[in-house]
Amino acid sequence: MKVIPRAARVYIGCALLGAGACVLPALRPGAAIPWSTVALLAALYALCELPARCRLLGRGLGGSVPMGTGSFFPVLLAAALLLPPSAAALTALPASLLARVDEPPAAPRRAWRAAATALAVWAAAHAAGALDSAEALGHGPDVPDFPYALLPAGAAALTFCLVLTALDGGIRAAADGLPPRAAWRGLLGRALAPHTVHGLAGLMMAVLWRSAYGPVSALFVLLPMYISCWVFAQYHRERAAHQATIRALVQAVDIKDRYTRGHSERVGHASVLIARELGMPEDRLDVVRFAGILHDVGKLGVPTRVLRKDGPLTPEERRIIELHPEYGHEMVRGIGFLGDARAAILHHHERMDGSGYPYGLHGDEIPEFARVVAVADAFDAMTSTRSYSRARPVPTAVAELERCAGTHFDPRMVAALVSALDRHGWQPAVTADTADDPAPSAEHVPPPREPLPVQPKEHA
Template sequence: MQRRSRLTLVVVVVAAMGSACLGVAIPRAPLWVGIAYLVAFFVTELLSTKLRDDVRVSLSNLVVLVAILADGPAVAVIASLGGPAAIAFKVSDQRLLRVAFNAGQFAVAAAVAGGTYTGLIRLFGADFPDPGAVLAIAIASVVYVSVNYLFVGMVVAAASGEPLSSAWRSVVQVGWLQAPYVGIAILAAALLRAGGIGPVLLLLLALPVFVARSGLVAFQKTDEAYDRLVRSFVTAIEVKDLYTRGHSERVAELSVHVAEELGVPYDERRLTGYAALLHDVGKIGVPLCVINKPGPLDDDEFEQIKQHPTIGARILRDIDFLAPVLDIVRFHHERLDGRGYPHGVSEEELGDLVRIVTTVDAFDAMTSTRSYRRALGVDEAVAELRRCVGHQFDSRMVEALAAVVVRLDWQPTVEFASAAELKGREIPLGTAADRFNVDAGGGS
């Protein structure tokens, strides 16, 4: 089944389940109370924080828990409509799918959590704030978050092809930041039920909620700092290397798509993208006259440029978050048959992520115009990769790349980034063999 079909099926099923929950809840809840909670849910979703490219998290679970405790599960289900309202307000792409999915998953999660709470209350024979009831709402909180994240993991897996288990892990990785604030919801609900909460106390209770949000924002800003750090290195490479401007970004983009095609988990895809962006950072340590030479390299020059993977790994070795993928930088010119450079490592030392970037690096080099030859067509480049399967490239990576370039309608990069450096000379029409001889082993 195609990804789009899988995604649509998941959304339709979840939306139908949510509609059923809403159909049961709406007649049972006081309208204006439900609307008040809906507005609160809407605000928390507007203040949501990005967890990964296609997933955001918020503190709306606090609104749901307060609603369940203070006014019952039916009100909590109605409150969940604030989620899709916020999504409709914030997004422009795939709006219908996103709104339908969020309406369904929030309503189902609220209904299941509310049902869990009321069922446990009956089982324990307790009423809030008895210890049994506090335990019941704590369990209901875990149920709400688990159902919510399970549905999000399902839709991410359907959209990306990523295994459900890894999609779910990446979605819940910051869920622990929200756990301490369940206590705030319990306290707020207790005061509401006791009639002992006024505007000032309500404001004081809101302060820890904003502290909770600041933790999520700090997590997001850390990710953004990683991204800025990586891109500053890329800028340094491109200032020096006139002939490969844009190459790093294209290799990173395609590498992430190929990893996704192969079902690589999100966290590994993300790090692969960073390492692919930085795979040529070692060129900073290669003389400019070698980097920007408009033609084939002599033996001495080639020996100098062969060291850029080692130099790159040395530059990046103290950046902790890149440690799991440092081999991508170190080995991106190695081959399965051990004839690559600079280390000549064996096939066993080349992990899947290294093989992905090695394949994509060679593909982009072949399909990009350089000072010494014009770009090859996509089909020609894929054919050359297939010819080199087994001794240079992994067949799985080559076929995944072939599928990706068709899906993306990938086009060669025919504009030479530094045409002024040619000084009026004509760029020759090179062959794949020329490209491999000049760039020495598949990529740049």
């Protein structure tokens, strides 16, 4: 968004006025403000945000520096526990004004972030002060009042989270024209857990800051926080690389086999529907989705003339097509994050009665993910229109799957898909331009492999 709507500009202006009113008491002559603590905390917060803003430092640290002000909210929450509200709000301003902005216009975005963060810290300091945070933290040789000290720290973190998410939802509504309910949906749920952790870290910083060891000891709290943020950034960077790898492979298959364009993504979606219905844990849903999306990646090793042939396949061409699960397994065997998805890619054309390929496995010998993908693959093939076949209605495809359950497909997987379709529905998609031929059946895959007198030739 390069042009900020009028409503958003007014909203940002109001936030700036509110932030100015919050910090004004600290700037009045004679205000009893511990300026050394304010300066140290503001400088520390700005210093923590510097690597994300400096591209040179970012490259030096592998390009995975924690981005955004959220990484170092413990400093602000410590300020809310240690300082009067107006002074605590001041600590947020330097780093917020220096924060990196990835999308233009930069100045209004920095002003908004500075105003929102200052308001949130000011409110958090008021919440902590109402619960006597200064006495609970102790000072010098005085022992902090635990577990009571957790109460003002928790109140500060919760208030900080509520104010920040409320303001962020408001700017989304004003800038993007979203309805209020849509603008705030999910913000608090996503922010609550991280802010709770930040609150505990802020409490540790504040206790150490007020202890006999002094402010230097409080820095040790930031080191594990920074490392955890760096690890989190690495995780997201690696996950993005995984997604890019899968997208590239799927796009390559779609380009080569134009008749099944979009098929892989839909099989991945149907596979997740089945897995959720079976009660698989969340960490396995990504793997089963990868298996569905990449189940046909081995077609990259099949000659294009065979994939795009309009007429019936010869026995030798069928034999070549039947090699695509093995090709696919070889292609992805070195990609560690795919896990059990590799076995699903290899075995998704096996059948429960042992008549499938490539190894003729039967029953529970077939990996669970492969049985999931087999049902999802057949269902999408029957409900998609291609150049050589016409789509069937969903009820007809379901009836065909149920007819073949126990012979071709695992009955549990078929029942799970039927239940998921009743719950979520399905939007069939056309994957080719013409639809003149008879509809496919669940036997859209080549028939079971039979010995051939002529071995397939090697194709480049």
